[in-house]
Amino acid sequence: MSPDIEPLVSIRDLHFARGRKTIFDGVDIDIRRGQVTAIMGPSGTGKTTLLRLIGGQLRPDKGSVRVDGLEVPKLRTRELYRLRQRMGMLFQSGALLTDLNVFDNVAFPLREHTDLPESMIRDLVLMKLEAVGLRGARGLTTAELSGGMARRVALARAIALDPMMILYDEPFTGQDPISMGVLVKLIRELNDALGLTSVIVSHDVQETSAIADDIYLLSDGKVVAHGSPGELEHYDSEWARQFLKALPDGPVPFHYPAPDFAEDLLAGSEGGRAWQ
Amino acid sequence: MAIKGPAGWFQALGASALGFFERLGRGHLLLFSILGRLPALVPRFGLVVQQIYSVGVLSLLIILVSGLFVGMVLGLQGYYTLVDFGAEQSLGTVVALTLVRELGPVVAALLFAGRAGSALTAEIGLMKATEQLSGMEMMAVDPIKRTLAPRFLAGFLSLPLLAAIFSAIGIMGGYIVGVQLLGVDEGAYWSQMQNSVNFWDDIINGVIKSLAFGFVASWIAVFEGYDAVPTSEGVSRATTRTVVHTSLAVLGLDFILTALMFGEP
Ligand SMILES: Nc1ncnc2c1ncn2[C@@H]1O[C@H](COP(=O)(O)OP(=O)(O)OP(=O)(O)O)[C@@H](O)[C@H]1O
Numbered sequence: 350m351s352p353d354i355e356p357l358v359s360i361r362d363l364h365f366a367r368g369r370k371t372i373f374d375g376v377d378i379d380i381r382r383g384q385v386t387a388i389m390g391p392s393g394t395g396k397t398t399l400l401r402l403i404g405g406q407l408r409p410d411k412g413s414v415r416v417d418g419l420e421v422p423k424l425r426t427r428e429l430y431r432l433r434q435r436m437g438m439l440f441q442s443g444a445l446l447t448d449l450n451v452f453d454n455v456a457f458p459l460r461e462h463t464d465l466p467e468s469m470i471r472d473l474v475l476m477k478l479e480a481v482g483l484r485g486a487r488g489l490t491t492a493e494l495s496g497g498m499a500r501r502v503a504l505a506r507a508i509a510l511d512p513m514m515i516l517y518d519e520p521f522t523g524q525d526p527i528s529m530g531v532l533v534k535l536i537r538e539l540n541d542a543l544g545l546t547s548v549i550v551s552h553d554v555q556e557t558s559a560i561a562d563d564i565y566l567l568s569d570g571k572v573v574a575h576g577s578p579g580e581l582e583h584y585d586s587e588w589a590r591q592f593l594k595a596l597p598d599g600p601v602p603f604h605y606p607a608p609d610f611a612e613d614l615l616a617g618s619e620g621g622r623a624w625q
Numbered sequence: 626m627a628i629k630g631p632a633g634w635f636q637a638l639g640a641s642a643l644g645f646f647e648r649l650g651r652g653h654l655l656l657f658s659i660l661g662r663l664p665a666l667v668p669r670f671g672l673v674v675q676q677i678y679s680v681g682v683l684s685l686l687i688i689l690v691s692g693l694f695v696g697m698v699l700g701l702q703g704y705y706t707l708v709d710f711g712a713e714q715s716l717g718t719v720v721a722l723t724l725v726r727e728l729g730p731v732v733a734a735l736l737f738a739g740r741a742g743s744a745l746t747a748e749i750g751l752m753k754a755t756e757q758l759s760g761m762e763m764m765a766v767d768p769i770k771r772t773l774a775p776r777f778l779a780g781f782l783s784l785p786l787l788a789a790i791f792s793a794i795g796i797m798g799g800y801i802v803g804v805q806l807l808g809v810d811e812g813a814y815w816s817q818m819q820n821s822v823n824f825w826d827d828i829i830n831g832v833i834k835s836l837a838f839g840f841v842a843s844w845i846a847v848f849e850g851y852d853a854v855p856t857s858e859g860v861s862r863a864t865t866r867t868v869v870h871t872s873l874a875v876l877g878l879d880f881i882l883t884a885l886m887f888g889e890p
């Protein structure tokens with residue numbers, strides 16, 4: 350890819366805090382058109398938060414988030430909604446509408462945003478469901494789906510309007526090896542066949558590296574590594590090596606910050622509020 | 626940062642007062658944005674009809690049963706009071722006026738809060754907790770327009786109808802007890818009722834009351850759901866608050882409306 354094409358999403362000097370906790374402290378990210386970009390990082394670093402900032406559900410404290418030339422935090426509601434029609438987002442929890450069945454969930458964005466006749470909606474929905482392997486499950490209610498199936502229905506819904514970009518929040522969690530493989534291939538194929546731009550947030554280093562063109566590693570509010578999967582393998586950072594190879598020891602802490610364990614056990618009756 | 630001792634009590638008092646006014650402010654902001662989106666429901670009235678079904682039709686059974694019993698009790702109590710004065714012929718008037726002016730709108734609103742209001746709050750609160758509302762936003766669908774406004778309007782429209790049904794079935798209950806069991810003259814029961822119940826002063830005022838109650842009950846239910854802390858505990862608290870606040874608001878409002886409507890001219 351030539352670097353002089355304007356990236357679809359460009360984030361500059363992003364600062365964001367939740368209460369007193371700083372989540373982003375000067376982050377620069379470019380998501381190039383037509384590519385699959387992966388955002389990885391330990392749990393709780395703010396990957397979901399980053400997707401919400403791109404989608405305009407949260408506003409940065411400082412810095413800029415531009416999507417397709419539009420400054421997202423400055424958009425008015427109507428413009429923001431028009432932009433969101435061109436973005437699909439796959440939520441970590443699926444976020445399917447529980448009062449609708451599988452078919453109606455996938456049809457939901459089509460019915461809300463288009464005036465297509467019902468027969469065409471039916472065809473489109475069946476095509477999207479076929480792509481995720483759940484055409485036969487169209488009549489099920491959301492309560493009858495497993496977690497992994499719900500995620501796939503949500504994916505079918507996210508691509509229903511043929512968006513220009515899809516944001517995937519942990520698409521692989523809860524998938525068995527077969528549907529995981531299918532999903533990995535599907536994400537790549539959707540991206541290439543429809544000319545989409547994809548952003549994947551994931552912990553699954555192997556699967557994600559296999560299809561990503563570009564990877565960002567986030568930690569402690571900063572980008573700690575950035576490059577293609579090949580580049581990252583030889584990256585000169587102990588942090589990146591530990592994360593990508595899943596080594597238990599290294600600079601990435603497994604524990605949320607806490608006082609000394611033995612001291613904590615002896616502290617006795619103070620309950621959950623002991624350390625604050 | 627909690628301060629101990631009397632200063633701490635003042636701090637807590639101040640904090641809860643601020644919290645109260647903040648909630649009040651958020652409630653009004655939500656109400657205005659719902660009202661502003663009502664015109665957009667006209668081309669999509671199907672959404673409202675769906676909600677009228679789940680809010681209204683599902684409350685129907687409890688309204689019918691309660692209305693019948695309340696009417697029967699009124700027939701019984703009214704008869705024993707009136708018979709001492711030899712005025713049991715007026716039983717129809719007593720039953721009808723009590724129901725149409727007071728008990729119909731008020732009891733229907735209280736039942737509505739328990740049956741439909743709590744369900745609305747729980748549904749909206751759970752939709753928030755499971756990211757459905759925020760998912761809709763990301764699909765460029767306004768959750769206030771798509772989810773909250775139809776539910777609010779459905780509650781507002783359903784309650785007057787439910788109250789009317791409550792009163793009608795209550796009058797039948799009074800008839801069963803008074804006329805069929807206790808032997809009040811059937812002609813007197815209906816004709817006295819017809820002579821003394823005024824369409825504008827009694828029926829329309831009762832309808833205005835239940836419109837007001839429907840407005841307040843649906844507003845509280847929708848707001849509590851939308852403002853709920855998005856956890857199971859938060860939703861269950863919000864559901865309780867809906868029932869308690871709606872009941873208090875309905876009873877308080879009833880006093881004010883009654884004083885305004887039925888005071889001496
Ligand atoms: N609504 C909220 N209010 C306050 N803090 C929040 C809220 N949502 C998330 N956080 C905090 O923001 C931080 C980042 O959360 P986020 O959900 O973005 O993490 P994540 O990288 O997606 O983690 P995971 O991989 O586990 O999904 C976390 O430390 C979390 O405690």
Ligand SMILES: [Mg+2]
Nearest residue numbers: 396397441518
């Ligand atoms: Mg997350």
